[in-house]
Structure formats: C-alpha cells, structure tokens
Amino acid sequence: MSDKENKIRVLPEEITNKIAAGEVVERPASVVKELIENSIDAGAKRITIRLSASGLRLIEVIDDGIGMSEQDAILAIERHATSKITSAKDLEAIHTFGFRGEALSSISAVSQFVLTTKRLQDNTGTQIVVNGGILKSVSSVGSPQGTKISVNRLFFNTPVRLKFLKGLTTELSHCIDIVQKYALAHEDVGFKLFHNDKLLFDIPPGMNLYNRISLIWGKSTVSEMLHIKPVTHNLFSNESEVMPITIYGYVGLPSLTRSHRSHQLFFVNKRPVSSRTLQYSLEEAYRNLVMVGRYPVAILFIELPPQWVDVNIHPTKKEIKFRDERIISKHIVTTLRNQLSLIPGQKHYDSPQITPQITEKQQPVPAVSAYSNIDTSSTFIDNSDIEAIPKSTNDSVENEPVESQQKTITEDTHIFFNTDRDKTHISSNEKQAQEEQPSLLPHPIFSEFVPGEEIPIQVFDSYLVLPEKDRILIIDQHALHERLNFEQLKKELQEKDFVFQQLVIPILIEVPSNYFKILEDKKEIFQKIGIDIEPFGENTFQITSICELYDEGKIKDIVFELLEEMVQGDLFEKENYFESLLSIATKACKKSVKAGDKLEPMERLYLIKGFKSLTPPYTCPHGRPILIELTLQQMEKSFRRRQ
Structure with a gap:
C-alpha cells in the first residue's frame, strides 16, 4: 500500500495546541479564571487584574505569590507540565485549583504571551515571550517577587474564534463575574480589577464575606440575606464511610428572589462550580416559600474531603460530581430548611395558584378602571353598538345566577352585534391567519347575537368560558389581559405615544x-x-x-x-x-387582572372584545397559552356518540 493511500496521521504540535486551547480558552473570562487560579495556588495575597477592550486587547494578572525559577517558568508553558500532582493517585484527592498542566500552554498558543516571574531568593527575575505557541525569548529582568502574565491580542491567530464572542460589554461582564466569584471565596486574598485603566473595584485582603457581598451585590441585597454559620457534620455514605461536611454562606430571605438563577453561587472547597445537585438542593429547601417562577438568592460554600468530589470531568473544571449526591443533597436541604424555619411570619405558597381567591364579600373590580386602556379600535365589535351601561349600586346582580345576570344586561342595555358590519373589518391577512389556524381562532364571522349567549361565563374566578356553535373556548383571564397590556404597551412605545x-x-x-x-x-x-x-x-x-402604564x-x-x-x-x-x-x-404594567379576581359581566365582555382583536399566536407575552378549545367532536367522542 502506498503512502498516498494512508489517511490517518499524527497532527503537528501547533495544531494540537490550538485544539487543546479551544477546550480551555473559550473567551477572555476563561483566561482570567485560569490565571487567578494559578495565583491563588502560588499563595498570593494580592492579585491585580488589568483588562483592555474587555480582555481582547490585553489581560494582565499580577500577583505576589512565591514565583518560579527560570527552569520552572520554561516548563510551565509546556503541555501537561504542572507542579500540582506527581502521580495518578493524586487525582483522587486534588487540593489545588490547577492540576492538568494545560492552562498556560493553551493560552500562549492563541495569544502574544509574556510571563515575568521572580522568587524571593533570586536576585533577578525571568521573562519568557511566546507568540502564538512559539517560544521567542527567555531573558533575565528586574522584577518584584511574584508573577506577572500579560496576554495580548487574544485569538489573533484563530480569527474564527473571535466571531463567536459576544459584544465587548458582555465579555467584560463575564470577566467581572469570574473575579467576583474568586473574591467571594477567598477572604484572605485582595483583588483589584481595572478596565481601560479605570478601577472597577478594590477588595482588600482580610475583608470578611459579608462586606464582600455588600461591595459586589450591594448593601440592600446583603441586608436581606441570612447568615449560615459553618457547622461540620459527619455523614455516613452508601459505602459505610464517614464523610465530614461543612456548609456555610449567605442565603436570601424568601422575600429576596430573582427571575434567573444568576444569583445562585456554589463553591465546593472554595472552587466555583456548576452543579445540578446543589441547584436542586437549594430550590428544594425554598419549596413553598417562594413564588412559582422566582428563584432564591444564595452564596453557598460546601467543604468536604477532596476524595469525595471529582473535579476532573472537564478541562474548565467547572463541572463536578459527588461520590454520594443523595446524602449531600439531603443534608443541604435539611440544613437550609432548619435555618429558614427560624424566620418568623413566613408566607407559604402551597400551589402554583399564587393569588388568593377573592370572596363574594369583597368588592368586584371596577370595570372602567380595569379595562379603560384596552385598544379596541380594531375589534370586531363596534363601540357605537354598545350603549352606556349604568353601574349597579347594589349587590343584587352579583348574587344572581349567571343566566339572570346575562338576561338583565341584555334587556336593560341593548347590547347587540352587527355581524354584517363585522365582515368589513376582516382584512385579507386576518382571513389567511384564520384559515391557517382554524382550531385556535374565533369563527371569522360570529353567529347572530342571541340574548344571553355572548357574555362569557367565569369559572373558578380565573377562566372565561365562551360557547360557540360547535365548540367551547376556555380563556385564561390573566394571560389574556397580560397580552392586551403588552399590545397596548408595544403600540405606545413604538409610536412614542406615551407620557x-x-x-x-x-x-x-x-x-x-x-x-x-x-x-x-x-x-x-x-x-x-x-x-x-x-x-x-x-x-x-x-x-x-x-x-x-x-x-x-x-x-x-x-x-x-x-x-x-x-x-x-x-x-x-x-x-x-x-x-x-x-x-x-x-x-x-398596572391593572392586569389575576387568577382569582371575580369579574363583573361587563368586564368579561371587555376582555372578550379585546381578545377578538388579537392575531395569532394566542399566547401571553411570556409564551403561555391564552385559550384552549373543546370541540363538539371531542365531546361526542368522550360521550361515545361517535367513534
């Protein structure tokens, strides 16, 4: 077989270095993370980070750690060269942040890299210059104790990587987030962060966790957080081994929530990690204490023997795996619930129904104030066809059955629908939309008005039931009103017609x-x-x-x-x-009716009137459906009238 027919070959070192860099260096924040970890492993007490153009032009990390000799500095930029482990057994109990020996090699492969370092006992320091993975020079220079690493023009030789980065503001945000996490975890280390020579924050060494949270998240946030003091417990795992575990940190009161999980930070042995187990445990501890769709705020530290956690899952070392996730999760939930139970007067949310039901003794929602903002200019119902309706001054109508209410309204107020004129309001686009989604649209031309049939029935004080010729529409009143408010808000903001x-x-x-x-x-x-x-x-x-609004x-x-x-x-x-x-x-927005609000007949009519003006998709602004449909055919099948 000739050499031309051989297809498999060993890749050159230049290519393998770039491939490895792609796993470790995803964005400027990845470089900041790796360099900070190296500084902490070197025993630094002060770390200064300087960024230019959100780290794309320059990332510089300076520390006062132990430094390196010239020989160690040269080896540090080689792949899989590290001082952190010496044997395979060390992987079972990792005590340092770095251990893979890939970071500096990967960073120097995709940047113009300068490393300057000096030990306390050395007279001069060492400076190494690497350009795109190629060693350019090694020289002796004057330098204070510690290490300074400058990463210039990140991804200059892999321009395709630049295309996958976000805007400068977003990349800077990720860099700041990384520095903040390590600043929270290491109270004995001081951190300074500069961007374009502007000081963003300065955290001195020795500042306690409470003050660091206050500086990073704000005093108003930390004032609503509960201190979980460190307590160590011995747990027995499935393997009948004793596992000492310590949990501490700060968690938010149930009143302090966010719409995202961005304010849930977890640290295992002071390493910031991403863990579904920890996320689930935190939210399980708050179950029934926070509203649906809201997430608790927490900075939670877990300390346990390193052999009980595996950090060697991914090159970034962000994902981890516990040896016994069940017992750790159970202990976290129990610890947090015990602390939260000490807070007096907590409100419990036992079901997704957040808004309490309104009793009949409560006053109904005023129709005009609740719906006066609905834009009905394009609805199928002409305003001129609805005459003024006198507001009832007593509760007699409220206590009457629905049929009686409908009869009273239709006889006394002469509400009627001009279906012939409605036909002229249907545009070609609306007709096409109705043809495409017939199962979700009200009929293009509503049936002739029959007294007592067009006022929707309200059930469970949450849903409107609208019967039609061959189907029944069940409409979520809260989702519908949110959509109507959204349409009005969008219209006013786009037309700049708001005050x-x-x-x-x-x-x-x-x-x-x-x-x-x-x-x-x-x-x-x-x-x-x-x-x-x-x-x-x-x-x-x-x-x-x-x-x-x-x-x-x-x-x-x-x-x-x-x-x-x-x-x-x-x-x-x-x-x-x-x-x-x-x-x-x-x-x-103001005035959105909620599930549980008892609506008067005219309020229901206004909602349906607004509903008929909408175009698909029939969802609220957050994607929840507004209505469901029960057809005559479905009902006949349920009652076995047809196959």
Missing part, C-alpha cells in the same frame, strides 16, 4: 459590578421601553421617571430582570429583541 411619569422620590438601585457597564451603555434601551434611568454614584443608579412598586424587580436578560449576551443578536424586552417589561 413619562416623573417620580416624586427617585427609585435607587444598587447593581453588581458586572451589570454596571451594561446599564451604563444601554440607558437608551431602557428609555425606549419607558424607564428613565441615570447614574447616581459608584454602582448605584436612580430611576427618575417611568411610563405611565407601569406600576412604580414593580419597576425595580423588572430592571433587574431586564439586566439578567441582557447579560446573556445573545439578546441583541435577535431580530425582535425589543419585543423580548417588552415581554419582560409587561410584568410591571
């Missing part, structure tokens, strides 16, 4: 450092969705005015939720990102 309501007392918001740059750069986006926000010193912003009490939570959505990075790559932001902002 800013000046706040008498501005709302102050403390944001974490990784949110600060995003909020500073995206102020115009917030203004477009009706929130006027401006800096107020350090990491604090103030909201000075809001769209008149917003509820002032909800706006602070919505700003945090919008920031959490923006920090994901790919939001602004979406063609309809504005609608994505609006769907979140809708949660701050």
Whole structure:
C-alpha cells in the first residue's frame, strides 16, 4: 500500500495546541479564571487584574505569590507540565485549583504571551515571550517577587474564534463575574480589577464575606440575606464511610428572589462550580416559600474531603460530581430548611395558584378602571353598538345566577352585534391567519347575537368560558389581559405615544459590578421601553421617571430582570429583541387582572372584545397559552356518540 493511500496521521504540535486551547480558552473570562487560579495556588495575597477592550486587547494578572525559577517558568508553558500532582493517585484527592498542566500552554498558543516571574531568593527575575505557541525569548529582568502574565491580542491567530464572542460589554461582564466569584471565596486574598485603566473595584485582603457581598451585590441585597454559620457534620455514605461536611454562606430571605438563577453561587472547597445537585438542593429547601417562577438568592460554600468530589470531568473544571449526591443533597436541604424555619411570619405558597381567591364579600373590580386602556379600535365589535351601561349600586346582580345576570344586561342595555358590519373589518391577512389556524381562532364571522349567549361565563374566578356553535373556548383571564397590556404597551412605545411619569422620590438601585457597564451603555434601551434611568454614584443608579402604564412598586424587580436578560449576551443578536424586552417589561404594567379576581359581566365582555382583536399566536407575552378549545367532536367522542 502506498503512502498516498494512508489517511490517518499524527497532527503537528501547533495544531494540537490550538485544539487543546479551544477546550480551555473559550473567551477572555476563561483566561482570567485560569490565571487567578494559578495565583491563588502560588499563595498570593494580592492579585491585580488589568483588562483592555474587555480582555481582547490585553489581560494582565499580577500577583505576589512565591514565583518560579527560570527552569520552572520554561516548563510551565509546556503541555501537561504542572507542579500540582506527581502521580495518578493524586487525582483522587486534588487540593489545588490547577492540576492538568494545560492552562498556560493553551493560552500562549492563541495569544502574544509574556510571563515575568521572580522568587524571593533570586536576585533577578525571568521573562519568557511566546507568540502564538512559539517560544521567542527567555531573558533575565528586574522584577518584584511574584508573577506577572500579560496576554495580548487574544485569538489573533484563530480569527474564527473571535466571531463567536459576544459584544465587548458582555465579555467584560463575564470577566467581572469570574473575579467576583474568586473574591467571594477567598477572604484572605485582595483583588483589584481595572478596565481601560479605570478601577472597577478594590477588595482588600482580610475583608470578611459579608462586606464582600455588600461591595459586589450591594448593601440592600446583603441586608436581606441570612447568615449560615459553618457547622461540620459527619455523614455516613452508601459505602459505610464517614464523610465530614461543612456548609456555610449567605442565603436570601424568601422575600429576596430573582427571575434567573444568576444569583445562585456554589463553591465546593472554595472552587466555583456548576452543579445540578446543589441547584436542586437549594430550590428544594425554598419549596413553598417562594413564588412559582422566582428563584432564591444564595452564596453557598460546601467543604468536604477532596476524595469525595471529582473535579476532573472537564478541562474548565467547572463541572463536578459527588461520590454520594443523595446524602449531600439531603443534608443541604435539611440544613437550609432548619435555618429558614427560624424566620418568623413566613408566607407559604402551597400551589402554583399564587393569588388568593377573592370572596363574594369583597368588592368586584371596577370595570372602567380595569379595562379603560384596552385598544379596541380594531375589534370586531363596534363601540357605537354598545350603549352606556349604568353601574349597579347594589349587590343584587352579583348574587344572581349567571343566566339572570346575562338576561338583565341584555334587556336593560341593548347590547347587540352587527355581524354584517363585522365582515368589513376582516382584512385579507386576518382571513389567511384564520384559515391557517382554524382550531385556535374565533369563527371569522360570529353567529347572530342571541340574548344571553355572548357574555362569557367565569369559572373558578380565573377562566372565561365562551360557547360557540360547535365548540367551547376556555380563556385564561390573566394571560389574556397580560397580552392586551403588552399590545397596548408595544403600540405606545413604538409610536412614542406615551407620557413619562416623573417620580416624586427617585427609585435607587444598587447593581453588581458586572451589570454596571451594561446599564451604563444601554440607558437608551431602557428609555425606549419607558424607564428613565441615570447614574447616581459608584454602582448605584436612580430611576427618575417611568411610563405611565407601569406600576412604580414593580419597576425595580423588572430592571433587574431586564439586566439578567441582557447579560446573556445573545439578546441583541435577535431580530425582535425589543419585543423580548417588552415581554419582560409587561410584568410591571398596572391593572392586569389575576387568577382569582371575580369579574363583573361587563368586564368579561371587555376582555372578550379585546381578545377578538388579537392575531395569532394566542399566547401571553411570556409564551403561555391564552385559550384552549373543546370541540363538539371531542365531546361526542368522550360521550361515545361517535367513534
């Protein structure tokens, strides 16, 4: 067989280094993480991080650790060269952050890399220059004790990697997030972070965890957190071995929640990790204490013998696996629940039905105030066909059966539908949409109005039932009203036809450092969705005015939720990102009826009138369906009238 027919070959070292770099170095934040871990392993007490252009132009990490000799410095940039382990047995009990010997080799393969280091006992330091994985020079230089690593022009020789990075603001946010996590975990180490020569934060060594959380997340957040003091317990695993475990940190009160899990930080032996086991355990401890769709806030530390946890799963060492996940999860849940049970007056949410049921003794929701904002200009029902309806001043109608209410309204107020005129309101686009989704649309032309049939029935104080000729529509009143508010908000904001309501007392918001740059750069986006926000010193912003449709009490939570959505990075790559932001902002709208609100007949009619103006898809702004359909054919099959 000739050499030309041989297809398998050993790759050159230059290519294998770039492949390995792709596993370890995903973005600038990956470089920051690896270099900080090396500094901590070297015993550093002060670490300074300097970034330029969010780390794409320069990442520089300076520490006062033990430093390296010239020979060690040269070996450090070789693949699988490390001082952390010496045998395979060491992998079963890893005490350091690094151990794979891949970080510096991978980083130097995709950057212009300069390492300067000096030990205390050496007269001069050593400087090594590597360009794209190729060693350029080794020289002696004057240097203080410790190590300085400069990473210039990251991914300069792999331009395709640059295309997968997000915007500069997002990449900076990820870098800040990494530094903050290690700053929280190491109280004995000081951290300074600069970006474009601007100091972002300075955490001195010895600052306790409470003050570090206060500096990073804000005083208002840490004031609503519960201190879990470190207590060690001996657990017995399935293997009949004793496992000492210590849990400590800070967890939020049940009133402190977020719409994302971004404020759930877990550390195992002070290593920031991602673990479904820990995530589940935390949320299980808060079950029935927080509302559905909200997530608790926590900074949780777990200390256990290194042989009980495997960190050698992925090159980034972020994912871990416990030897006995069940017993660890159970212990975390028990520990947190015991602490949370000591908080007096906690509200429990025993079911997804968050809003309590409204009793008949409570006053009904005023029809005009609740629905006066619905845009009905394009509905199938003409406003001129509905005459003024006098508001009842007693509860006689409220206590009558539904049929009696409908009869009273139709006889006294002369509500009727002009179906001939309705035909002219149906555009060609609406007809096409109705043909494409006949099972979800109201009939294009509603049947002739029969007194008592068009007022929808309300069941369980949450759903509207609308009978039609050959089907029944069951509509979620809360989801429908949210959608109507969303459509109105979108229309007013897009047409800039809204009024800013000046706040008498501005709302102050403390944001974490990784949110600060995003909020500073995206102020115009917030203004477009009706929130006027401006800096107020350090990491604090103030909201000075809001769209008149917003509820002032909800706006602070919505700003945090919008920031959490923006920090994901790919939001602004979406063609309809504005609608994505609006769907979140809708949660701050006033006047959305809830499940459990008892509605008067005219309020139900207004909701149905708004519903008929909508176009598919029939969902609320957050993707939940507005209606379900029960057809005559389905009912006949259920009653075995047809096969």
